[in-house]
Amino acid sequence: MTSVYGPATNWATDFDHADPEYNKNIHKIWDDLKTSGCPIAHTDRYGGAWLPLTYEMVHEISYDTTHFSSRSPVVGQLKPSEIPDAVPAPVGGVPPISSDPPFHAGARHLLLPIFAPKKIDPLNSVIREFCHKLIDDMGDKEFVDGAVEYAQNIPVMVVAHLLGFPLEDADQFRVWIRSALEDVGEAREQRETDQLALADYINKHIDQRIENPGDDLISYLLNAEMEGEKLSREHVFGTVALALIAGIDTTWSALGSSLLHLANNSVDRRRLVENPSMIAQAIEEFLRAYAPVTMARLVTEDMDFHGVQMKKEDWVLLPFPAANRDEKEFPNAATVDIDREINRHTAFGLGIHRCIGSNLARLELNVAIEVFLERFPDFEQDTKEEVKWSLGQVRGPRKLPLRIVTRT
Amino acid sequence: MRVHVDPSKCQGHNRCYALAPELFDVDDYGNAFELNDGVVPAGLEDKARLALANCPEFAISIEE
Numbered sequence: 419m420t421s422v423y424g425p426a427t428n429w430a431t432d433f434d435h436a437d438p439e440y441n442k443n444i445h446k447i448w449d450d451l452k453t454s455g456c457p458i459a460h461t462d463r464y465g466g467a468w469l470p471l472t473y474e475m476v477h478e479i480s481y482d483t484t485h486f487s488s489r490s491p492v493v494g495q496l497k498p499s500e501i502p503d504a505v506p507a508p509v510g511g512v513p514p515i516s517s518d519p520p521f522h523a524g525a526r527h528l529l530l531p532i533f534a535p536k537k538i539d540p541l542n543s544v545i546r547e548f549c550h551k552l553i554d555d556m557g558d559k560e561f562v563d564g565a566v567e568y569a570q571n572i573p574v575m576v577v578a579h580l581l582g583f584p585l586e587d588a589d590q591f592r593v594w595i596r597s598a599l600e601d602v603g604e605a606r607e608q609r610e611t612d613q614l615a616l617a618d619y620i621n622k623h624i625d626q627r628i629e630n631p632g633d634d635l636i637s638y639l640l641n642a643e644m645e646g647e648k649l650s651r652e653h654v655f656g657t658v659a660l661a662l663i664a665g666i667d668t669t670w671s672a673l674g675s676s677l678l679h680l681a682n683n684s685v686d687r688r689r690l691v692e693n694p695s696m697i698a699q700a701i702e703e704f705l706r707a708y709a710p711v712t713m714a715r716l717v718t719e720d721m722d723f724h725g726v727q728m729k730k731e732d733w734v735l736l737p738f739p740a741a742n743r744d745e746k747e748f749p750n751a752a753t754v755d756i757d758r759e760i761n762r763h764t765a766f767g768l769g770i771h772r773c774i775g776s777n778l779a780r781l782e783l784n785v786a787i788e789v790f791l792e793r794f795p796d797f798e799q800d801t802k803e804e805v806k807w808s809l810g811q812v813r814g815p816r817k818l819p820l821r822i823v824t825r826t
Numbered sequence: 827m828r829v830h831v832d833p834s835k836c837q838g839h840n841r842c843y844a845l846a847p848e849l850f851d852v853d854d855y856g857n858a859f860e861l862n863d864g865v866v867p868a869g870l871e872d873k874a875r876l877a878l879a880n881c882p883e884f885a886i887s888i889e890e
Contacts, residue, residue, distance in 0.1 A: 531854050759879075
């Protein structure tokens, strides 16, 4: 796999968030940029993109839907205006994450009840049972891959359950998701082929649910109405694609980063093993310190933003993970402190696009970590193998070599 | 002490409901609201302050 742009040459003026070095060294890169007086990095790659790094700027952009459109939340080599059949604003291709006001509110409103806490909580036992099964499947192996054998499987199961997709198709989902989220710097042809295959798969399932409705999100969307009208096929399709793409790599990443922390911090791990009631607060700190998701916006008109001249249609990355490490908002931001009680982190975004699956993600994280610590009270990173990080806007370990020391 | 969730600011992060379910609840859309007209029973003042300090949208206010 080779990026069409080649390696990034300078993180301030030629950054590339899909360069393998970026996610691997992300905290040092941000620190170096900030200490060298560059709180907004730029690149000409992808047709021009900005990377603002402070909490204040991330906060401001999140709430300013007039100057920053959500039409394409993943940076690509082409702008939506260069893609002939791209769904226009304010709807975008994957509503509501790609939608702007005024369309956004209605599209989000009809999804909120599906993801509300009291609707999600009953999945606890399903997820718990699945996590135990994943660990049972590891047998008595001393060395396991926490990303591949554990973390990645949990959100795939949950999303398949939600959409009524067979779990046997999981490997295929992961190929398409990787293509959509990680291969943004690769030659476009393969990515376009993958997107067509994903579209065929989703369309096949939508057709099936039209014939035979079930108790799943696709059937719900086919029945739903916005302002007295059924949703367009395009809207149903986009929301299904969103549910598939947005819920898997993100949760997988947060879970993998949390396990990596626990593998390398035995004091934290022991405290959580001994006091499982502390896990929820610890997870909030892991979400702050290892937030996986950076979103993207498109500038709607030429403007001055904190002294830089942004042009219409420039990309702006919205790095919630960097905001979460801003010393001004989070004292000792670089220290991962599971006792941190005041934690207004932005891992799930801010404003109208707050991650709609955040309750589900938190449930998955809590259950998955509870079960892992219960079954493996002592484990450590296997330093003979390297941790492999994802590429692009969702950051997390894709290979997480662990050594299991004790099991129950 | 009274707490209040500004519904125009709440985006449904559910931090208040998770940290202080005695003081906050969520509706079918996952949006939070204060219980008991916002009156904080004696002994739960710290929970109210904790909820305020963890709301990413700054949607919670406290009247002492």
